Amino acid sequence: MGERERAKRPGGRGARVAAAVHQAVTDLIRERGYGTFSVGDVAARAGVADSSIYRRWGSLEKLLTDVALASLNARSPMPDTGSLAGDLHTYADQVAREITGPDGPAMLHLAVALSRSQQGAQAHDDLLAERTRQLESMLDRARARGEDAPDAYGVLDHLLAPMYIRVMLGRGTLTKEYVDGLVERLL
Amino acid sequence: MGERERAKRPGGRGARVAAAVHQAVTDLIRERGYGTFSVGDVAARAGVADSSIYRRWGSLEKLLTDVALASLNARSPMPDTGSLAGDLHTYADQVAREITGPDGPAMLHLAVALSRSQQGAQAHDDLLAERTRQLESMLDRARARGEDAPDAYGVLDHLLAPMYIRVMLGRGTLTKEYVDGLVERLL
Incomplete structure (x- = not known):
């Protein structure tokens, strides 16, 4: 060959x-x-x-985000459980485990490192756009089943943002009850 | 003398x-x-x-957080307008202006810099505890007037966290409508 x-x-x-x-x-x-x-x-x-x-x-920036996206997709793929509640609970649990795990702070440091250059900001933007596209597919599947799904920004604002900020500020632990509560409130 | x-x-x-x-x-x-x-x-x-x-x-860490707290208190004091809605709208507008202003990224970089040492984490914790105490006083005043106020964690999760994450991820601008919407949803 x-x-x-x-x-x-x-x-x-x-x-x-x-x-x-x-x-x-x-x-x-x-x-x-x-x-x-x-x-x-x-x-x-x-x-x-x-x-x-x-x-x-x-560029180094594109390489770093490519590695980060591959790692995110491998460890935290968008779920497809057959119901919006199931998908959001599974997704929220994955994100909580991810950001409190050993590589959690690294993702934050990546975001800050990339924010320092135009090229880095563009690469970071591409990574976020790809993950948002995956999230929107999950929400579209729910709508196709006739479920009343929030948009991706609702998930960002009221499910992802609270968890990220709690971890970044070291405020409280992401207990099962806390994460479930965020999902229920969003639904 | x-x-x-x-x-x-x-x-x-x-x-x-x-x-x-x-x-x-x-x-x-x-x-x-x-x-x-x-x-x-x-x-x-x-x-x-x-x-x-x-x-x-x-220590340098204590000095950095002392400067950050003095700056926050000067530029973004907790409001006392006489109503919870008035206080939350004023506070949310201040925070939105603060984090989208020229010193916005610096506060994030401070948090990341401090997270790298035990002493830094302690200093950051003290700063957050002081600002949380001020926020709780604002919410206590509302309760003393007979208003049904959320707790400080509710304000963190559903008002501050979405604004911080939107800015950090460069996702959308914090328009008046968006910030007002977060406050209305919280109330």
Whole structure:
């Protein structure tokens, strides 16, 4: 099998490079935190050329948000339980676990790091747009079943925002009762 | 008038040192951002000895939160309009103006900077406790007038949190209609 063929199939060279680069970013964030490493550091750690990273991702900011989105999608996929209440409870529980877990503060630090440049703000915007699109699909499925669903901004304002702020301010723990209460109030 | 007498009255030496130190911190935050300067830098800029700062504030973290609290209290004092609706609308408008203003991102960067050390977390906690105490006084006054007031956590979750998250994520502007809607929903 030639190199060209290998590069095309999943699990080929492109996928191996992507996996190595994602792992390098994840390791560098864990070890040093955001804002402390360059594309060159990632390339050295992943054993690839800087140019491979620039060709595929374009910038460090795009790479960081790509890794964050892949991690979010893997750990916290939008649920599809068959009911709006089921979906929102599952989603809220996932978010609560995510933001109080070991990588919770890292996501906040990413947002702050990205906010410092135009390119970073654009990359962050793209990540949020993608997650909002996924959330809207979940709410659209509920409407298609005839359920009365809030819009994505309602979910942001009265379900996600309280949990994020409580964690950021270190105010109270996100108990099951608290998270369930936010969902019930929203429904 | 002796030095001892001068130190005791407002506007005396102690007040002048405090004002110079606060101004130095404000300037350094504007010019360089949080996490980029030490007690020594503040002392040099304010024209006082490092030991004066340590004696009065104990640590850089305590000094930073003291400056932030003084600034918040000056720019966004808790209102006392005579009605809960009036107080909440005034308070919400102030917060919206504050967090979308030029110093809005700085407060977020302060919170993140403080979250990195035990001493910083404690100082941040003290600042939040003081502002929560002020908010609770406002809500207590409403209850004393026979009004049905939410608790401070309700205000945090459904009034402050949505505004903060919208600004942090760059999602939508805090229009008068939006802020009024949050207050009406809370009432």
